[in-house]
Amino acid sequence: MPYPHAGSVAPGPIAQEAAQIIYQHRMLSTRQLHQLITPHHANSEYLRRQLHTLRAAGLADTVGQRRHGQTELLWWLTDKGAQAVESVGLLPSRPYRMNATTALGPLRDHTLATVETGLAFVTHARRLRHECGPLDWSPENAHAYRDEARPGEDLALIPDAVLNYVHTDRERRTRTMLTFFIEVDRTQMTIARLAAKLHAYAAYEKFVPQPVGPRARRSPAAPAWRARYPAFPRLLLVLTGASPSRLERRIADLRSLAASDPLLNTTPLRAGVTTLEQLSDQGPFAPVFTPVLGPNAHTDAWLRTTHPATPLPA
Numbered sequence: 001m002p003y004p005h006a007g008s009v010a011p012g013p014i015a016q017e018a019a020q021i022i023y024q025h026r027m028l029s030t031r032q033l034h035q036l037i038t039p040h041h042a043n044s045e046y047l048r049r050q051l052h053t054l055r056a057a058g059l060a061d062t063v064g065q066r067r068h069g070q071t072e073l074l075w076w077l078t079d080k081g082a083q084a085v086e087s088v089g090l091l092p093s094r095p096y097r098m099n100a101t102t103a104l105g106p107l108r109d110h111t112l113a114t115v116e117t118g119l120a121f122v123t124h125a126r127r128l129r130h131e132c133g134p135l136d137w138s139p140e141n142a143h144a145y146r147d148e149a150r151p152g153e154d155l156a157l158i159p160d161a162v163l164n165y166v167h168t169d170r171e172r173r174t175r176t177m178l179t180f181f182i183e184v185d186r187t188q189m190t191i192a193r194l195a196a197k198l199h200a201y202a203a204y205e206k207f208v209p210q211p212v213g214p215r216a217r218r219s220p221a222a223p224a225w226r227a228r229y230p231a232f233p234r235l236l237l238v239l240t241g242a243s244p245s246r247l248e249r250r251i252a253d254l255r256s257l258a259a260s261d262p263l264l265n266t267t268p269l270r271a272g273v274t275t276l277e278q279l280s281d282q283g284p285f286a287p288v289f290t291p292v293l294g295p296n297a298h299t300d301a302w303l304r305t306t307h308p309a310t311p312l313p314a
Contacts, residue, residue: 010053010057011050011053011054011057011059012050012053014037014038014046014047014050015050015051015053015054017037018033018037018047018050018051018054018075019054019059019060019077019081019084019085020085020088020090020091020135021033021036021037021134021135022060022075022076022077022081023077023081023082023085023086023091023094024091024094024134024135024138024139025111025114025115025118025139026076026096026098026111026139027074027075027076027098027103027108027111027112027115028074028075028112028115029065029067029072029073029074029075029112029115030044030047030048030051030072030073030075031044031072032112032115032116032119033047033051033075034047035119035122035123036119036122036134037134039123039126051075054075054081058078058080058081059077059078059080059081059084060075060076060077060078060081061075061076061077061078061100062074062075062076063076063100063103063104065108074103074108074112076098076099076103077098079097082094082097091135092138096140109186109241110160110184110186110188111139113184113186113238113240113241113276114139114160114161114182114184116240116276116280117160117161117182117184117238117276117279118134118136118137118161118163118182119280120276120279120280120283120284121136121137121163121165121284122134122136123280123283124283124284124285125165127283128168128283128285129168129170130165130166130167130168131165131166131168132163132164132165132166136163136164136165137161137162137163137164137182138161138162139160139161140158140159140160140161141158141159141162142156142157142158143156143157143158143159143204143224143225143228144156144157144224145157145200145203145204145207145224146203146207147199147200147203147207148203149199149203149263155200155203157200157201157203157204159181159182159183160182160183160184161181161182161184162179162180162181162182162233163179163180163182164177164178164179164180165177165178165179165180165284166178167285177230178234178301178302179229179231179233179234180233180234180235180236180301181201181233181234181235181236182236182238183197183235183236183237183238184237184238184240184276185237185238185239185240185241185250186239186240186241187239187240187241187242187246187247187250188241191250191253191254191257192257194237194254195254195257195258195261198235198254198258198261198264198269198271198292199261199263199264201235201269201271202261202263202264202267202269203263204224204225205223205225205232205267205268205269206223206263206267207223207224207225208221208222208223208224209221209224232268232269232270234270234271234272234301234302234303235269235270235271235272235292236271236272236273236274236284236289236301237254237271237272237273237274237292238273238274238275238276238279239251239273239274239275239276240275240276240277244275244277247275251273251290254273254292255290255292255293255296258271258292258293259293264292264293265293269293270303271291271292271293271303272289272290272291272292272299272301272303273289273290273292274288274289274290275288284300284301285300285301285302286300287299287300288300289301289303291303
């Protein structure tokens with residue numbers, strides 16, 4: 001039985017869905033799980049009962065954190081719970097394991113902020129009747145690349161998340177699959193390091209692996225990203241962890257550093273930056289993004305405003 005139970009209480013479908021989501025995203029709060037799984041319920045009481053069946057069966061555990069003057073539970077899977085999810089075979093295997101120490105460690109707030117970013121997409125997809133669910137983003141998948149500025153080094157680009165979203169235009173009867181690289185910045189790193197991440201995305205966009213053996217003579221070289229994506233994903237940077245005025249200054253500083261990077265100015269990278277508060281309140285298809293390159297004019301997640309030197313189709 002994939003999901004063992006304690007006594008006569010077996011984890012039901014909602015609890016099993018929660019286990020899949022927790023496995024994918026490592027750790028979530030009760031509030032986040034409620035908004036992702038049971039938003040049609042007025043409160044989270046039903047979901048909490050389901051989650052406690054996971055804990056009673058030894059599949060999940062919790063730690064508490066203070067939020068708005070109250071204690072909020074954060075949920076993560078035990079080794080037993082992770083093995084139960086993996087035995088079902090619905091999700092790619094993830095070797096990372098949480099425990100009480102890591103759940104209270106320095107990566108906790110970043111993990112929750114990344115979930116909050118995905119939650120903003122899910123919430124507004126429901127409102128707009130688009131498609132984006134709790135498993136439509138995946139955290140920290142490595143992308144191998146090389147950078148001409150660092151010859152001989154094998155590098156790895158690891159987005160905080162890669163998110164898939166189906167945008168539906170009912171008037172035009174079109175459905176468009178959009179893929180986003182997500183970077184969440186809690187103002188814990190220097191602005192120079194954040195700009196270096198932008199540079200890494202531009203280097204990955206240009207990276208062309210060199211085929212070896214007979215294939216080198218038969219196949220034309222293609223960018224590495226084409227093996228994973230039909231089009232190069234848009235890059236969304238989501239800032240949080242500081243006052244709105246400080247985040248606005250951070251956006252301005254990031255744009256200045258990006259404008260001085262020759263590589264960023266010669267690649268068709270679509271990158272936009274916003275705050276988590278704006279994204280959560282207004283949604284990704286409101287004009288909440290500032291392009292990292294080009295005109296300082298707000299746009300939405302389509303990022304149609306681009307650098308004038310590298311025009312892109314709408």
